[in-house]
Amino acid sequence: MITARQSEIAMVVAVMRDGDSGVLQVLPPCGRCREFLHQIDDRNLDARVVLGPETISTLAELLPERQARQV
Template identity: 60%
Template structure:
């Protein structure tokens, strides 16, 4: 897969790792993420925990990327499988900020919002400039 790979192919890569597992009232792996860097594809799934120590699928995919010493994300998607099929889900605010903080150039990351819809991360974040001193 290249950085020019279609949204559909990236969605399929994420959907391929959806394997939900229920433990009591928690579900692990019901959201998956796939991202493309300059030369690789990384995937991850969410881990839901009762005490808030879990993490989003985007975090897992990004952790795999950082482990491989890559930091710039060309394109990213998250998907969830419900009873009626797979749906693309936008990154939560925490994930949006996390993507940005991994590398400032990730403001240009293409976030997949559907098979034929994307947005640069910068358009999905509030103000990203560090505030200037008041004096």
């Protein structure tokens, strides 16, 4: 994405494969990934982050320190 000079993200989903069953599981992106997505483009704060089958949040909502600094 970066090498193609793209930086704005509309939606992101992180997954891992369960070692025992091989089933894919949705999980929240780690803090480092969240911060990286924010740092490459401020517009990514509006990106939707899939947290589960029926749960979606924005990147801004997942960066509590960033929200606290704005208050």
